[in-house]
Amino acid sequence: MIKKKVKGNKNRVGRNKLLNKKDFNSKSEVKLSAISKLFKNDGSIQKKISNTILLIVLALTIIVGGSAVLLNYTSSMGVLKTSMTETARLSAELVNSQLEEYFLIAEEMGKTSNLSKESTPAAQKKFFLESKAIQYKFTSMDLIDTKGISLAQDKNLGATDYFQAAMKGKTYISDIVIDEKSKEPGFIISTPLWAGGIVDSEIVGVITITPPSEFLNNIISSIKIGKTGSVYLMDSTGTIIADKEASKVGKFSAIEKAKSNISYRSLAKVHKKMISLNTGFDTYQEKATPKVIGYSPVKNTNGWSVGVCSDRNEFMTGFYISILITLIFMIIFISFAVVFGRKIAFQISLPIEKAVKRLELLSNGDLNTPVPEPTAQDETASLLNSMKVTIERLKDIIHSISNSLGELAAGNLNIILGDEYIGDFIPLGISIEKIVESFNESLLQIKENAAQVAIGSEQIAKSAENLAEGASDQASTVEELNATITDITEKVKNNAAGTQAANEKSASVGICVNTSNQEMKHLMQAIELINDSSNQIVNIIKTIEEIAEQTNLLSLNAAIEAARAGTAGKGFAVVAEEVRKLAAKSSEAAKDTASLIQKSLDAVENGTRIADRTAASLNEIITSTKEMQNIIEDISETSKEQATALEQVTNAVYQISSIIESNSATAQENSAASEELTTQAQILNSLADKFHTKLK
Helix, strand or coil, rough: CCHHHHHHHHHHHHHHHHHHHHHHHHHHHHHHHHHHHEEEEEEEHHHHHHHHHHHHHHHCCCCCCCCHHHHHHHHHHHHHHHHHHHHHHHHHHHHHHHHHHHHHHHHHCCCCCCHHHCCCCCHHHHHHHHHHHHHHHCCEEEEECCEEECCCCCCCCCCHHHHHHHHCCCCCECCCCCCCCCCEEEEEEEEEHHCCCCCCCCEEEEEEEEEECHHHHHHHCCCCCCCCEEEEEEEECEEEEEECCCHHHCCHHHEEEEEEEHHHHHHHHHHHHEEEHHHEEEEEEEEEEEEEEEECCCCCCEEEEEEEEEHHHHHHHHHHHHHHHHHHHHHHHHHHHHHHHHHHHHHHHHHHHHHHHHHHHCCCCCCCCCCCCCCCCHHHHHHHHHHHHHHHHHHHHHHHHHHHHHHHHEECCCCCCCCCCCCCHHHHHHHHHHHHHHHHHHHHHHHHHHHHHHHHHHHHHHHHHHHHHHHHHHHHHHHHHHHHHHHHHHHHHHHHHHHHHHHHHHHHHHHHHHHHHHHHHHHHHHHHHHHHHHHHHCCCCCCCHHHHHHHHHHHHHHHHHHHHHHHHHHHHHHHHHHHHHHHHHHHHHHHHHHHHHHHHHHHHHHHHHHHHHHHHHHHHCCCCCCCCHHHHHHHHHHHHHHHHHHHHHHHHHHHHHHHHHHHHHHHHHCCCCHHHHHHHHHHHHHHHCCCCCCCC
């Protein structure tokens, strides 16, 4: 048996060596194939180096070009912002300067003393105002008294904003109003009319002037912003009041349009900033066209602002040209990087390819093919020289390992290694020495253990014999104990059966006693009913006696009356006598009946006492019967538990008997196994003697 195992182990060791060798070769081939893939067209180191150089140059080119484009864009937008904002500010100042001329004319008219005098005829004042309007090319001029009555229009204008502002001593410009005659949009400038022409004296009226409707549009049209640029004027509500497109004047409001058309939302945001009287620069979209706008408020107005807008692309042409030039330079620079990178990559990768091919031969077990000579004295030359030294040292180490394994295969464990193992191969040499040392120690221990196994197997054999004899004695004792327990179990079962029968009889007696008790209760209830009926008859008899006494009294009275009546009352006297006799008989009968009923009541009372005593006795019998029944049930349950316990003891005895039989069989098997161990120890000792170990 041991020889078969040793042969099987030798076969497995041989197979493991072959498998390990194949596994090592397959792993080496995988590693070298992975290295060789670096030099194929789809992933060569030459391509990786050239790609790396290209990526670096590409990244630097994109960063530099992007930075240049970003700086150019920022600069262009900064210049555009400054120019548009400054243009808007200058346009606002132009509008303000034109309006200031009208303010001065209005204020001069407000200091005209003839207009402030009440003595001056209205027609003269009206003529004077009309002539001045023609002189300054105004649409109209008017004078409003302190009550708001217009001289030219002959209606009350006291509720208008320009009248109320002028009455407070201010020169005021109104929002856009529609002229009633021309239906053209325009605005009104109002100023106080001072008494006697003295400023800051009493206000005696208001002078208003209405500039021509095209006044603001002429100012706006005079401002030119590139080819696509335009200027417009907006009031405090966001409504256009001057634009080169006359259709928008007084009608267009981006803020209102944005509520129903989302395309105006970006422009509406800008107009909201303009309403807030901010000066600034912004961008927006108009029909998918990017726009830029500069805006600035107009001083001395009622919240007016100037907007200067244009297509963004018109001012960004230079920026787009700079992007194109930057892209051209980037393409030229990248093309140069591709050519230069490939050349450098080829010079670096060629020696590495030679080294990889030699490593492929090494992975296939070739230690004799010479390493290619370097063509340049650089790091690649160091790589090839180091590979040459590495292969020579591997050759020495593999030769040493081969010799050591050959000695081990021959059974020689007295091996001494040379100095071939250096660097990271030192642990390999140490491991081989430890393996040899471990084999030596293991074989010595195997010999010692084989001797101890032989001694131990003899002791086991003796112990097994003793155990078998003890198990035989225990088996006979257990059989006697099992017979005794079986007899006790039968008796306990019989006792439990008798107790169960007594319990059933006791339960039956209890049921009968309970039935008798119930019948006795019914008897007591019947006696009580008789007693109640007798009492009611006594009451009736008393009533009869009272009737008899009353009847007797009536008969006596009737006899007395008959005696008084003489002969005429004889018949009545006879009747009265009969009635008296009947009453006497009724009284006697009632007394006899009462005497009999009293005797019945006494008998009923005596029967009630006897029934009470009988019921009490029955209750005691019921209580005693229940107690006896409980005791019998306890005895029955105890007997059942004893029977169950004895069955468990019987089962335990059977188990002990089985264990004893098992121990006996085990002892026999141990005896046989000890003999087999002795034989195996002798075989093991003979195998260990085949190896030549180091003596200690």
